[in-house]
Amino acid sequence: xRIIKGFDxxxxxxxxxxxxxKALLPSTKEPxxxxxxxxxxxxxxxxxxxxxxxxxxxxxxxxxxLEVARSEIAGAYKKVSKELLSALxxxxxxxxxxxxxxxxxxxxxxxxxxxxxxxxxxDKVGIYVPGGTAVYPSTVLMTAIPARVAGVKETIIVTxxxxxxxxxxxxxxxxxxxxxxxxxxxxxxxxxxxxxFGTESIPRVDKICGPGNIYVVTxxxxxxxxxxxxxxxxxxxxxxxxxxxANPAFCAADLIAQAxxxxxxxxxxxxxxxxLANKVxxxxxxxxxxxxxxxxxxxxxxxxxxxxxxxxxxEAIELVNRYAxxxxxxxxxxxxxxxxxxxxxxCIFIGSNCPVALGDYVAGPSHVLPTGGSARFSSPxxxxxxxxxxxxxxREDTDNRELEQAAITLAEAEGLNGHAQAIKMRxxxxxxxxx
Numbered sequence: 001x002r003i004i005k006g007f008d009x010x011x012x013x014x015x016x017x018x019x020x021x022k023a024l025l026p027s028t029k030e031p032x033x034x035x036x037x038x039x040x041x042x043x044x045x046x047x048x049x050x051x052x053x054x055x056x057x058x059x060x061x062x063x064x065x066l067e068v069a070r071s072e073i074a075g076a077y078k079k080v081s082k083e084l085l086s087a088l089x090x091x092x093x094x095x096x097x098x099x100x101x102x103x104x105x106x107x108x109x110x111x112x113x114x115x116x117x118x119x120x121x122x123d124k125v126g127i128y129v130p131g132g133t134a135v136y137p138s139t140v141l142m143t144a145i146p147a148r149v150a151g152v153k154e155t156i157i158v159t160x161x162x163x164x165x166x167x168x169x170x171x172x173x174x175x176x177x178x179x180x181x182x183x184x185x186x187x188x189x190x191x192x193x194x195x196x197f198g199t200e201s202i203p204r205v206d207k208i209c210g211p212g213n214i215y216v217v218t219x220x221x222x223x224x225x226x227x228x229x230x231x232x233x234x235x236x237x238x239x240x241x242x243x244x245x246a247n248p249a250f251c252a253a254d255l256i257a258q259a260x261x262x263x264x265x266x267x268x269x270x271x272x273x274x275x276l277a278n279k280v281x282x283x284x285x286x287x288x289x290x291x292x293x294x295x296x297x298x299x300x301x302x303x304x305x306x307x308x309x310x311x312x313x314x315e316a317i318e319l320v321n322r323y324a325x326x327x328x329x330x331x332x333x334x335x336x337x338x339x340x341x342x343x344x345x346x347c348i349f350i351g352s353n354c355p356v357a358l359g360d361y362v363a364g365p366s367h368v369l370p371t372g373g374s375a376r377f378s379s380p381x382x383x384x385x386x387x388x389x390x391x392x393x394x395r396e397d398t399d400n401r402e403l404e405q406a407a408i409t410l411a412e413a414e415g416l417n418g419h420a421q422a423i424k425m426r427x428x429x430x431x432x433x434x435x
Contacts, residue, residue: 001269001284001305003277007315010308014268014323036218040193047199054190061161061185066201068167068183073176079169088170091362092141092177098364099149103383114396117389121151124203125386126195126227127180128210129171131159131187137174142366143209143381144178150386155180156205158195160187188212189219196223209368209381230381234371235264235304237326238356241316241338242280244273246331250352251276252283254329257357259297259305266304268325270316277307317341324375327356346370346380401427 004010042050048066055061077085109118127143130136144155157180159167167185175183184202186194192212198204207228208220220229238258240251255267271277284301288294310316317338320328324344332338335350342348346369349356360367368381397403404427411419 001307003307005309007310036189039189043190043193044197048201051186059161060163061165066184073172076169076172080173094364095145099146099383114394116392119387122206122386124154124205125152126156126205126208128212129159135168135170137170138361140174144180147386150383152386157183158186158191161185189215192219196227236261237266239268239325240329242271242331248279248283251280254356259300260293263299265300270308277309324373326369326371344375346375
């Protein structure tokens, strides 16, 4: 990886404008947007017929039904190993426990002097799970379980079918463990359109979650407002902050783990030690030789990877906050203290014995995190994402004429005499003893 020395030089490289692969939503050319728009319009007009046609065209799958049958889910358990089943169940328990703990700390319905709020879960949530040749059971757990803990009544998974019309067994097992309501064999932009508008088979949802390719992300962007979306997810990112005592093999491993996600993934080491920088660079070369996805990881590292050498940990933390990465790994002495200084990050991993990959699977918090610098203003997927707040206003101080007069004054200042009149009528009625 290229090595950059000095805080000032690093600032120019660690900006979202200059560093490649950092856009929240990759710039889409008009042909992609046009194609997605046509797909959305066709699904909206033709429903299931369009979905079945797209399954044949894009997934090479001839489907008799869009929904996964209960028998298919039952059969999936016979196709996964005991070790994988045990791992999925362990991950599910930890994810559920974490989000239940978060929910307990939320302040729900309250009323004080006639004012307050009430909190209700969303009715229906759609979850997009990438599929086809890939298998992502962890995405199912990390999205469906927080929704269920929040109290969502109906969770619906959409995922692309394979050529034989099946869904990977680990995905089905994870969905069953998460107690998902329905699973549909639909992928791509057409799946997002189906969730946003509803079809004969697929119900319209209130919110869409889950990662996907550029067509999926573009479709999510286009339907936002008709439904809510949790984010416009971009490529994976990690910054490892390390001092001279860090293990270079661990640093390299955490960088490579995120690099193997995508050729556009960003992997950055910031260190106060030139010696560690050199050792990590060597380790990366050694570890890549034994990696199955070495081609992807190598391209990501060559394109979007860098090592930054700075004079102090203070400078390193400032660079992290400027960049606002998805993942931050702190391989530092007194890592817990330094973690408190990080304000912009999706998830912070403290210490050399806490690999980032642990958070991808079994730690507990959702691995759906803000990317592309959006950690400056947004948060990881959480229970709150599946709750909505309604404000409550009632009048227990009807003798407070000052309140009404102030509202009348403000309404008239804005030229909204109807607003003022609505208040004056009640005030006059009460002053005449007719209230």
